[in-house]
Amino acid sequence: NAGVTQTPKFRILKIGQSMTLQCTQDMNHNYMYWYRQDPGMGLKLIYYSVGAGITDKGEVPNGYNVSRSTTEDFPLRLELAAPSQTSVYFCASSYGAPNTGELFFGEGSRLTVL
Amino acid sequence: QQQVKQSPQSLIVQKGGISIINCAYENTAFDYFPWYQQFPGKGPALLIAIRPDVSEKKEGRFTISFNKSAKQFSLHIMDSQPGDSATYFCAASTGNTGKLIFGQGTTLQVKP
Numbered sequence: 363n364a365g366v367t368q369t370p371k372f373r374i375l376k377i378g379q380s381m382t383l384q385c386t387q388d389m390n391h392n393y394m395y396w397y398r399q400d401p402g403m404g405l406k407l408i409y410y411s412v413g414a415g416i417t418d419k420g421e422v423p424n425g426y427n428v429s430r431s432t433t434e435d436f437p438l439r440l441e442l443a444a445p446s447q448t449s450v451y452f453c454a455s456s457y458g459a460p461n462t463g464e465l466f467f468g469e470g471s472r473l474t475v476l
Numbered sequence: 477q478q479q480v481k482q483s484p485q486s487l488i489v490q491k492g493g494i495s496i497i498n499c500a501y502e503n504t505a506f507d508y509f510p511w512y513q514q515f516p517g518k519g520p521a522l523l524i525a526i527r528p529d530v531s532e533k534k535e536g537r538f539t540i541s542f543n544k545s546a547k548q549f550s551l552h553i554m555d556s557q558p559g560d561s562a563t564y565f566c567a568a569s570t571g572n573t574g575k576l577i578f579g580q581g582t583t584l585q586v587k588p
Contacts, residue, residue: 366519393574402485404565404578405520412573420575452519456574463508463569463576467519 363388366468368453374474375443383438383471385453393456394436395420395465396428398449405452411436412458443475479503482566482579489586495553497582499566502547506568510576511540511551514563523564524551556586 369384387394392413397405397420407420411430425447427439436455440447450472454465482499489495501509510525526533526540526549533540539552553560563583567576 395574397578402580404480404482404580405576406578407575410573410575421577454519458572458574463510463525463567463574464522465520465574465576467521469517469519 365389366453366455366466368451368468368471370471371469372472374476375440376476377443377445379443380439380441381443381473383440383451383453383473385436385438385468386434387436387453387455387466388434389455389457389466390433391455391466392433392458394430395454395456396426396436396438397452397454398422399452399470400449408438408451440473445475447473448475449473479577480566480568480579482582484582485580486583487585489556489584491556491558491586491588493556493586495551495556495560495584495586497551497564497566497584498548499550499579500546500548501568503568503570503577504547505570506577507571508569509540509542509549510567510569511538512565512567512578514565514581520565553584556584558586558588560584561586 395410396408409428454467512520513523514520542549566579
C-alpha cells in the first residue's frame with residue numbers, strides 16, 4: 363500500500379494565483395484531513411471530511427476550499443494565493459472509530475507564495 | 477487560542493538519558509491524547525496515545541504520564557538514542573471526528 367500520497371511536493375506560486383493540492387489514499391479510510399504546519403506553530407486543521415460528499419471547516423479554513431467526491435481523494439484548493447499561505451501542507455486519513463485519532467499522514471507539500 | 481500548550485520548544489539530551497516533554501490542555505472534553513513523531517521531510521507518525529481513564533501507558537522506551545486533575549500529560553523517552561532525534565507533537569481530540577488539536581512541537585536532539 364502506498365498510504366497517503368500528496369502532489370506536488372514543492373510549488374512556488376505568485377500572489378493571486380490559484381492551485382490545487384492533490385491527496386489520495388489507498389487504505390479505504392473514511393476520514394480525511396488537511397493540516398498546515400508553520401514553524402513553532404504545530405499543525406493547524408484546515409478542513410476535514412468524514413466520508414464522500416461530507417466536508418467541514420477546521421481551525422483555519424479561510425482562503426481554502428475542499429471537495430470529497432470519492433473515498434480515496436481529498437483535494438485542497440487555494441484561491442487567490444497570499445504570502446500568508448506559505449506553509450507545508452499535510453494530508454492525513456483515518457479509519458474512524460474506535461481509532462479515529464490515529465491519523466496517517468502524507469509526506470507533505472511545501473508551498474511558497476511570492 | 478492555544479488549547480494545547482507544549483514545552484520545551486527544543487531539547488538536547490545525551491545518549492542514554494531521559495527525554496521529557498510536557499503538554500497542558502484546557503478543554504476538559506478532550507478524550508484522546510496522542511503523541512506524534514516527525515522526522516525531517518516526513519509527515520508526522522503516531523508514536524503512542526492515551527485515554528483519560530488511565531494515568532500511564534508504556535510502549536517500549538516511550539511512556540505517557542497523564543494527570544487529569546492538572547490537565548497535563550507528558551512523554552518520557554527512556555534510554556534516549558540518536559535515532560530518536562526528531563520533532564515531537566502532543567495532541568488532543570474529542571468525539572469521533574479525529575480532529576486533532578496539536579501542540580507547538582518540541583525538537584529533540586540526542587547527542588551520541
